[in-house]
Amino acid sequence: MSDSLLSLSNVALQRHGNTILEDISLQVRRGEIVTLIGPNGAGKTSLVRIVLGLLKADSGAVHRQPRLRIGYMPQKLQVDATLPLSVLRFLLLAPGVKRPAALQALEEVGAAHLAQRPLQQVSGGEQQRILLARALLRQPDLLVLDEPVQGVDVNGQIELYQLITRLRDRYGCGVLMVSHDLHLVMATTNTVVCLNRHICCSGRPEQVSADPAFVALFGKQASALAIYNHQHDHSHDMHGEVIDTSHHHPDGSACNHA
Numbered sequence: 001m002s003d004s005l006l007s008l009s010n011v012a013l014q015r016h017g018n019t020i021l022e023d024i025s026l027q028v029r030r031g032e033i034v035t036l037i038g039p040n041g042a043g044k045t046s047l048v049r050i051v052l053g054l055l056k057a058d059s060g061a062v063h064r065q066p067r068l069r070i071g072y073m074p075q076k077l078q079v080d081a082t083l084p085l086s087v088l089r090f091l092l093l094a095p096g097v098k099r100p101a102a103l104q105a106l107e108e109v110g111a112a113h114l115a116q117r118p119l120q121q122v123s124g125g126e127q128q129r130i131l132l133a134r135a136l137l138r139q140p141d142l143l144v145l146d147e148p149v150q151g152v153d154v155n156g157q158i159e160l161y162q163l164i165t166r167l168r169d170r171y172g173c174g175v176l177m178v179s180h181d182l183h184l185v186m187a188t189t190n191t192v193v194c195l196n197r198h199i200c201c202s203g204r205p206e207q208v209s210a211d212p213a214f215v216a217l218f219g220k221q222a223s224a225l226a227i228y229n230h231q232h233d234h235s236h237d238m239h240g241e242v243i244d245t246s247h248h249h250p251d252g253s254a255c256n257h258a
């Protein structure tokens, strides 16, 4: 039996005559962490929405393993600041969730001590852990994390990525996450997919980082600063279209846009 949880083949999405995504093929297998990186407007959120089934691709195919359970962690916790809600009560809002399971999920993410804390009083890093706990409550086969370390300081980011890796190991789930942080992601991910409407390059981090095309794409400075800075050796016009059309991505390894 295939261990592929999710498979996208040649997926394309247009909106109002604009190409948002084109020719996107990727897979997430059980136990694998796949990270989507790309600049603002690259289509990362649109791709996540297609994976979640919230958006339908205009062409191409999306295959999910039968009865696939997806745990989704959004970018941010959206709560009414006037709503008196403890962390535990927030988790109990999810359908079918019982108190012991909610407490265990908080324990799993190192946030058991926050159970009775008003939701509005938790820090950015604590919020991300709570959202991760909520995603775990679905006992997911696949965790989909949209910028899981957003608004968290560097030490907190390292801890969160380590936590995600531990959860992957413990549950054997697949992880698809969006990140802007190339440097930290390289240490924890199995596959990096660089997206800019199309897939610019992808592969295992060690393969990608050893390839001259990778350095050309991201630049040494970007790695050293742990800040994502998208650099291509091909160009995009103001609509994100590739001006140099010689690129192609035959096998998922880093490509050289000569």
Ligand SMILES: Nc1ncnc2c1ncn2[C@@H]1O[C@H](COP(=O)(O)OP(=O)(O)OP(=O)(O)O)[C@@H](O)[C@H]1O
Pocket: 015, 016, 020, 038, 039, 040, 041, 042, 043, 044, 045, 046, 047
């Ligand atoms: N419903 C829509 N109608 C028209 N354009 C859209 C729609 N949804 C997204 N877009 C456009 O598609 C492009 C990709 O958006 P998306 O939010 O997927 O990018 P992103 O990589 O997640 O960006 P960011 O890093 O800024 O969050 C953007 O140019 C956006 O304006």
